[in-house]
Amino acid sequence: MTQPRWTHIALPSGDLDASIAFYTSMTPLVVVAMREDADGRNVWLSNPGQWETPFVLVLASFNATRGSQQGIMKPFAHIGIELPTRADVDRAADRARAAGCLHWEPRDMPDPIGYICAVTDPDGNVIEFSHDQRVFATVRELWGPKS
Template sequence: MTDAQLTEARWTHVALPTGDLDAAIDFYTTMTPLTVVERFSDGAGRSAWLSNAGQVETPMVLVLVSFDAEQGGELGLLRPFAHLGIEVPTRDDVDVAADRARDAGCLHWEPRQMPGPVGYICALTDPDGNVVEFSHGQKVFTSVREKWG
């Protein structure tokens, strides 16, 4: 692979604070398709970048940050409706995500069919209280690719 250069402004990440970085990494790598790209540590705390494996063309990263000075502060900024969205190929994928979350005690919304453009959804709650939505039929991925692809 050649060194790709950034040639224009690009949306690259969303950063969320976490009270337990290891628990947050475990949640996102177990309950979602995200994998760890990088880990960092310095005098202020620790962080990790997570993304879809092989997402090279248009990298998008979830940055989880645990600042030592902020331990014990209020976390879980994405609630009750604000959320991270993950689009899946089938309705069954939504149901599987809900089943895993139900078993883990972190199901936020039961699977439900919503009017367009929302589609079939469920949501999970991460260890800090943030909401992660799984959707099928929302067509965010397809719509953006059709518009600019």
């Protein structure tokens, strides 16, 4: 490593197994690693195959708070996940609606927000799904190689 980099966000979880099931079924994230020690358990989640510029969501379940809802990202603070199409946002909303965890119905928002919906994880944290928000593309455009 030659420069500092942003690597992860860590959130507490009252029920790690429920959180793992939520994130691996409702988002594109997969389990990268799991660890356990005397204080509790944690899991690292990321996009499959994202090894060049990994970014990890760490969920930690501490023995002292296990079983109690731990959410801290609400009502607006959220984790953002960009999806390729509007239909993908609608499908995410449909899954969340069926699971009883839809936080914001799909809606068009002013530029640069795009088409969004949001869901809540088992701890009440908000996860936003967007299409055409262009966060990833904008950073690449601003900082990537110039043609």
